[in-house]
Amino acid sequence: MKGIQDYYPDHFAHCYGCGRLNEHGHQIKTFWEGEGTLTRFVPKEYHTAIPGFVYGGLLASLIDCHGTGSAALALAKAQGIELSETNAPRCVTASLQVKYLKPTPIGGEIVIKGKIKEVGARKVIVEAELFANGVLCVVGEVVSVLVPDNFGL
Numbered sequence: 001m002k003g004i005q006d007y008y009p010d011h012f013a014h015c016y017g018c019g020r021l022n023e024h025g026h027q028i029k030t031f032w033e034g035e036g037t038l039t040r041f042v043p044k045e046y047h048t049a050i051p052g053f054v055y056g057g058l059l060a061s062l063i064d065c066h067g068t069g070s071a072a073l074a075l076a077k078a079q080g081i082e083l084s085e086t087n088a089p090r091c092v093t094a095s096l097q098v099k100y101l102k103p104t105p106i107g108g109e110i111v112i113k114g115k116i117k118e119v120g121a122r123k124v125i126v127e128a129e130l131f132a133n134g135v136l137c138v139v140g141e142v143v144s145v146l147v148p149d150n151f152g153l
């Protein structure tokens with residue numbers, strides 16, 4: 001199934017977390033599931049914090065890109081944009097908050113669910129819940145902003 005990241009123009013498809021053109025990255029895909037959003041990822045053995053458990057920085061990174069992807073989906077919906085080749089809104093992270101509730105085991109699929117808390121003209125707030133084997137391990141909140149034309153200048 002295609003994720004919102006498949007609709008970014010090539011220039012925006014190199015992100016380490018979600019860029020489909022970054023062969024070294026995680027290449028996550030985010031899509032709608034009902035009123036919420038969903039991303040799946042299977043950590044590798046080397047994504048280790050303490051043996052058997054996932055490195056927290058990776059989990060933050062997954063929540064980060066799940067947040068920007070969810071924000072892009074929410075903006076497309078709010079603005080009536082029908083996704084076709086490469087016309088998805090592109091968002092960057094303005095702020096990322098992560099709370100680690102339980103150690104996240106390595107050895108299965110991670111599911112991240114997103115809830116759109118607020119959608120503005122350019123800013124979107126997404127709440128994220130990260131589950132491993134059905135257990136809620138991490139929660140987060142991502143503030144994303146539509147990339148300005150002068151980004152980085």
Ligand SMILES: CCCCCCCC(=O)SCCNC(=O)CCNC(=O)[C@H](O)C(C)(C)COP(=O)(O)OP(=O)(O)OC[C@H]1O[C@@H](n2cnc3c(N)ncnc32)[C@H](O)[C@@H]1OP(=O)(O)O
Pocket residue numbers: 008012013015017018064065068090091092093094095120122123143145146147148151152
């Ligand atoms: C699309 C493919 C790429 C995917 C990226 C994946 C995730 C990433 O790793 S992105 C890289 C990390 N992030 C960055 O480098 C961003 C660096 N920061 C910036 O470029 C800018 O500060 C940016 C774009 C976030 C905001 O700048 P700007 O567009 O001028 O925002 P501005 O007009 O002042 O504010 C817009 C709204 O965002 C809010 N906002 C701005 N910055 C923040 C912040 N740091 N925290 C919370 N809210 C913020 C403002 O309050 C305002 O809210 P409202 O509309 O409610 O008044």
